[in-house]
Structures are given as structure tokens and as C-alpha cells.
Amino acid sequence: MGEFIIQIEKLVNAVGDAEYRYLLIEPLIFYGLLVGVIMLGVGFVMKAHRLQTTALVVLAVAALAYFPYKDARLAAQPRMAQVYKTAFPARVSGFARNTNDWIATSWQFRLLILCTGATIMIGINRNRIGYGLAVASMLLALLAAKNALWLNYQDAIAYHPNLKLHEAPIDPRSVHDPPPPAERREKERRPPAIIAEPINPASLAPTPPPPNERIPAPLPPASGPQARKVQPLPVY
Numbered sequence: 001m002g003e004f005i006i007q008i009e010k011l012v013n014a015v016g017d018a019e020y021r022y023l024l025i026e027p028l029i030f031y032g033l034l035v036g037v038i039m040l041g042v043g044f045v046m047k048a049h050r051l052q053t054t055a056l057v058v059l060a061v062a063a064l065a066y067f068p069y070k071d072a073r074l075a076a077q078p079r080m081a082q083v084y085k086t087a088f089p090a091r092v093s094g095f096a097r098n099t100n101d102w103i104a105t106s107w108q109f110r111l112l113i114l115c116t117g118a119t120i121m122i123g124i125n126r127n128r129i130g131y132g133l134a135v136a137s138m139l140l141a142l143l144a145a146k147n148a149l150w151l152n153y154q155d156a157i158a159y160h161p162n163l164k165l166h167e168a169p170i171d172p173r174s175v176h177d178p179p180p181p182a183e184r185r186e187k188e189r190r191p192p193a194i195i196a197e198p199i200n201p202a203s204l205a206p207t208p209p210p211p212n213e214r215i216p217a218p219l220p221p222a223s224g225p226q227a228r229k230v231q232p233l234p235v236y
Helices: 002-015 018-046 049-064 066-084 089-104 106-122 128-159 181-189
Strands: none
Touching: 002 018, 018 049, 018 066, 018 128, 049 066, 049 106, 049 128, 066 089, 066 106, 089 106, 089 128, 106 128
């Protein structure tokens, strides 16, 4: 419980820091606009009036999140320049350029808030004006979401060198590390595995004699024991 309270205190202090607050708000703009457009499109297809109104509220809230994001980004820019101006000056110029682009797109969010507010007040299905404002809000939200995602990608290119856009200084042939020395020596000492080959059963059977060939009869041995001659004794 004590660790939970400490984490909550650190998060509250982090949200009060402009450098973290702009990072926290930035994805809410894109995802809020995207979710609002999807909800509005589904509401048009299903003809659900409450879902259409809820989608317009989501679009308005996502557009309103742009203003605290812009203020936090402007407040974080001086410290960002102070940290990276010596080692990575390109990041400083890139961050400032993206900040100017965010400021240049502020008219999209202002106009989106105006369109969504007017659509909610008039009503989407009351007349053609309300329906036209709803369609305009949907298209304007798509444009703002695309620009927000593009500017987020530009920041990611500068601060995340692991993206595929950058040339990774890694040799693909050396991706797999060699085994440790002990394992390599064990593999070298181990004899190769013996692969058993299948034996043809026909090779085990005796070879039959060729046809029309007789087996010779066994011959007696060339030398063997012979009978001795018996001579009678002489008579005197």
C-alpha cells in the first residue's frame, strides 16, 4: 500500500511537469479524433441518434485537448533545447519545427470545435444544415487526426533511432550470437551421431543356386589313415 501511494505522488508530480504533460496529452488527440469518427460513422449507418451525439462530444473533447497540449509543448521547448543543444542540435531544430507545425494546424481544431458545437445545438437529423455540419465535422476530424499522427511520427523519428527509417548499424549475419565456449567444446568432443540405415530383408535370405546347375557330391579326403599289412610269423 505504501508503494502504491508513492507511485501516485510521483505521477501527480510528473503531470505537473510540462515536459511529461505534453507527452501524456498528445496521443489523446489522435485517438480521441479517431474514436469519434468511427462512432459517428457507425451512428450514421445504424441511424442511432444518441451514438451520433456522443461521437460529436468525443470529437469536441479531443479537439479541446489540443490547447493544453500546445501550451505544455511550448513550455517544454526551452528545456528541450537546453538539454540537446550541445550533443544533438538537430533534435532541437526538429522539435521547434514540429512545434511551429502544431501551431499552424490550430485552425483545424478551432473549426472542429465550432462545427461540433453547432451540430449539437442544431441537431444532426433535424434538417440538412445539421446533417451537413455533422459530415463536415467528420471530414475535418479525419484531417486533424492525420496531421496529429504525422507530427507525432516526426517527433518519433528524431527521438527513437530504432525505427526502421534509420539505417541500423547491425550486420544481419551476426544477429545470432555464437554459443558459449563450454558448450562449443562439448559439441566438438561429442562424436557424431550414428544414423541407422534400413536393412533390406531380401539381403538376409540365402542366395538360391542358379537353375540347371547341380551341386557336386562331396569328395573323400585326399589323405587319411590306411590299413597296415599283416605278415605271418615264420614256422621253425
